[in-house]
Amino acid sequence: MGIAVTPFASPALSAVGLRKAFGPLIVLDDIDLEVPTGTVFSLLGPNGAGKTTTVQILSTRIPADAGQVAVGGHDLRREPDLVRAAIGVTGQFSAVDNLLTGQENLILMADLHHLDRGVGRRRSAELLDRFDLVEAATKTASTYSGGMRRRLDLAMTLVGDPSIIFLDEPTTGLDPRSRRSVWQIIRDLVAGGVTIFLTTQHLEEADQLADRIAVLDQGKLVAQGTPDQLKAMIPGGHVRLQFADASGLESAARSLGAVSRHDDGLVLQVPNDGSVRSLKVLLDRLADHSIEVDGFSVHTPDLDDVFLAVTGHHRHQEVAI
């Protein structure tokens, strides 16, 4: 069939009609994905949406029930070893050998990638340095903190110099500082030309890192687009003001103009993007009118808002797989 496909135009990853069921439970229902080379693609969804199953299928761990998948230009079903040679995977649960030291873990990876002994040792040393693990290099991984373990996990993924990296919730369970350091690692990888397939439960993470986001809900893709396109679909943030009595509520509602009021709870919701400047304007106006506020909280749009906007329902509780 004369369809011309130039190697430059071929995406790092494409999936058409991907399906997977575990017994009667349909986990992935006709998923189409395309990830251009050198970009970050984020699969966003709550627990049980099918994110991990998607990663497991795309990384050759489990077979799909149906669908055409190509990773790194290789058919997933026919050439799994060529796919494996092109990818690196860091899963949700740490995939390090707890009984070996950090250095031994990296050399194990180098050996399994059949690197020359000297090259393997050099690569391990580089990665230990880059991931701030030099001091811990000779300690067994079982003594590592969560953040260190995740860094070692990522370093192990990079030993084979993969061109496509799957990161399944890479920052789940990490403290904010470790999370930022993982984000920086991801940005550096992308700058080096690597394609990233990232799953996350956090809109902020997808927003920070991804060129394109797909929202997965109960095994179906419910929205796809750039972070800006996605955010345009959801209502903006707001400030929630709580008042001690009805008169406070009344005078605030008069002076602030367009607000949504809930008289029962003595609450006003004022549209606000949460920036320091706009909050100052709001606080100044309340002060100018000498309005007493009992409670004050800022709400930025989160995954809940995305789900409400694109599915019309709130995100589901955990679905057991």
Add this chain to the structure above:
Amino acid sequence: MSTRSYAAADSATMLRRNLRHALRYPSMTVSVVGMPIIMLLLFVDVFGGAMSVSLAGASNNVATYIDYVVPGILVMTVGSGSMPTAVAVCTDMTEGIVARFRTMAISRASILTGHVVGSMIQTMLSVGLVIGVSLLLGFRPTGDPLRWIAAITVLAMLTLALTWLAVALGLVTRTPEAASNVVMPLFLLPFISSAFVPLATMPTGVRWFAQYQPFTSIIDTLRGLLMGAPIGNSAVIAIAWCAGIALAGYLWARTVFNRGPAH
């Protein structure tokens, strides 16, 4: 990047990994060697006097009880060697590292091969150690070098068989505790065999079981080779048992492993 061409290199890498685990956490290996030695001391020095009575009249060609009991103790050593294997395989499967191996372009079989070869090395070293202790305690085998080699070969075959079985059991159990429990029969079965007392001294039902269970034929073969006792058809039966268990264990392990993660 063909998988096949790297099978040997990957197996060697996995073997190094498993031996490093064993060296770093030797407590289980120590108990594997310790248990048969305690049994040996117990049966020779504590029960030995009473036990030799039961040997009287039996045509075992043995002068002392220790000469009778060592073949059984050696089989027990191999049996107890299956425990760390099952536990190590089970631990591996419950940790993320094997999930990582499954997404790498390596020979998948090397993961299990590494365990099997590593366990065989450890168990045969244990067997060697137990033989050494037996000799110190007064074990006086009569077999010539050729018979020794044959005896070691039988023990190696049994080790291969029980190791593959232990690998399969380690794959199907969900926790390391469960894995260490399911291999217990491999350690306990020699008690109901010709290991400690001749079959003739047992009640009918027990004797019937002891006669036809795999360990008796293997122990009788070893005893024949090391002490010059009559072997009869025990050798053929022993080899058949070892080959059968090894094949069944291998096929079972391979099927379970290739089926991949449960979810």
